[in-house]
Amino acid sequence: MSIPKKHFKKGTPKPDIPEDxxxxxxxxxxxPFSQRAHLMLAAKKIAHHTVYIDLSEKPEWYTDYSPLGKVPAIQLPxxxxxxTLVESLVIAEYLDEEYPGERSFFPKDPLQKAQDRILIERLSPAVSAIYPVFFTTDPPADALKNFEVALDVFEEEIKKRGTPYFGGDKIGIVDYMIWPWFERFPALKYTLAEPYELDSKRFAKLLSWRQLMEQDEAVKATALDAKVHAKFMRTRHEGKTNYDLAFEPL
Amino acid sequence: MSIPKKHFKKGTPKPDIPEDxxxxxxxxxxxPFSQRAHLMLAAKKIAHHTVYIDLSEKPEWYTDYSPLGKVPAIQLPxxxxxxTLVESLVIAEYLDEEYPGERSFFPKDPLQKAQDRILIERLSPAVSAIYPVFFTTDPPADALKNFEVALDVFEEEIKKRGTPYFGGDKIGIVDYMIWPWFERFPALKYTLAEPYELDSKRFAKLLSWRQLMEQDEAVKATALDAKVHAKFMRTRHEGKTNYDLAFEPL
Incomplete structure (x- = not known):
C-alpha cells in the first residue's frame, strides 16, 4: 500500500494511508511554506507519509485535516x-520540540528566539515584492527594486551576526525558515527576458550563505532545481498551473 | 520627568524617557495588537513606560524602535x-518566558501550545470580516454573516474544551490574545443604524466567556469602554482619525 505521488484533486477519493x-x-x-515543514522533517529524520494536495482544485476531504484548506499540515496519528497541525512556523516549532533528533534549531534563549522570529517575519516584504515577478506576466515596475531593498535587511543582519549561518556556526531556525524562497529566486535566471540574479557585491554575504545552504542534507533532500521552479512559474503565467510537473523529468 | 499622555506625531521630538x-x-x-502586549504587561505586573504612537503620521524617530513602524513594540533598556521586539505574539511569548510573574500563560505541552497558536490564528477571518464594519461606512453586505461564521469556530471550541476559559479553569494565552477584538465588537451597538450584538443562543458560551473575561484585572486595566471604541470608529468614518480621544472624558 503506497500513496500515489501526484497532487490530489477535487473529486479524487482519499488515499489509503497506512495505519501505522x-x-x-x-x-x-x-x-515554500510546505517546504519549511519538509526541511524540519528531513533535518530531524522524522519518518512520514506524504500526501500532495492540488491547491487550485482541493480535494473535498482535505478540510478534515486543514480546516481552511491550507498547506502545510501534519497529522499525528x-x-x-x-x-492535525497547520501553519508552517507552528509546525516547525512543534517538530523541533517533540522530535529532538540530533539537535534543535530554535534558540533556547527567549530573547534570541524572539529576535529570530522577528527576522523570519522580515522576509515578508521581499516575498510580497517578488511574487508578482514569479507568477504574473506584468509585475509592477519597481518590484525588483523593492525586493532588493527588503533583502538588504538580511545582508546586513548576516554581516552583523558575523557567522556563516543566521543560526551561527550551524544552521538554525532562521536559515531553514527563509531558505525556500532563496531556492526559488534563481528561477528568475530563466523566467525573465533579462535574466536576473542577486548582485554579487550588494549581496555578497547572502550569496556565500546560499552556497553553504545548498550543501546541507535537508536542503538537498527537499530541493527542486531552479529550472523546475521556472517551468512551474511558466505554467502559472499561462493560466495552466501544473503541480505534478515536480515529478516529471526536466 | 514623565512622558506626555498623547500620541506622538511626525515632527514631534522624541520624548524624554527616564533612563531607569x-x-x-x-x-x-x-x-488591538498592542493591547495583547498590554494585557501581558498587566497580567504579569511588569513595570513599563508607555509611549503612544500616532499611526497616521508616525514620528520620524519611531523606526529606530520598530523598523517597519508597526505597533506594538517593546524596548528592553x-x-x-x-x-526592541515587535510582533504581538512574539512579544507575548517573550514576556511570558522572561517574566514568570505569578504564573505563565502559554501551555508547556508542545501539542497544546501548537493548537493554541493555531486557534489564535483562526480569529483572522473574523477580524477581516468585521474590520470594514468597524471602519468604513459601506461594508460588504455579507460582512456580518461572514463574521459570525468565523466566530462559530470559537463557540464550538470553547464548548469542546468544556471549561470557562480557552485556557481551562484559568485564563490562558488564547483568552488574552483574542480578547482585544471581543472588547471592540460591542461598539457595533453604537455605530450601526441597526444596533448589533452577538446572538445570545448561537454564541451562548462565548458570551458567558466574555462576561467572565470582563472581570479579569488585566482586562480591566487595559480596557476602553465600547462607547469610546465607537467614538473612535466614527472619527475614522469621517476621515478624521483621532487617537487622543482615548484620553478624553466620554
Missing amino acids: GVLRYYTMRFC HLPGKP | GVLRYYTMRFC HLPGKP
Missing part, C-alpha cells in the same frame, strides 16, 4: 484524536 | 544593545 502511526505530511510540492 | 532600565512599551491606544 507514522506522521502524515500534507503539502503542495512547490509551496499516534496521538489521541489524531490531531 | 524600565521596559518601554510603544503602542497606539486603540490598537536593561539588556545589552537595548533591543
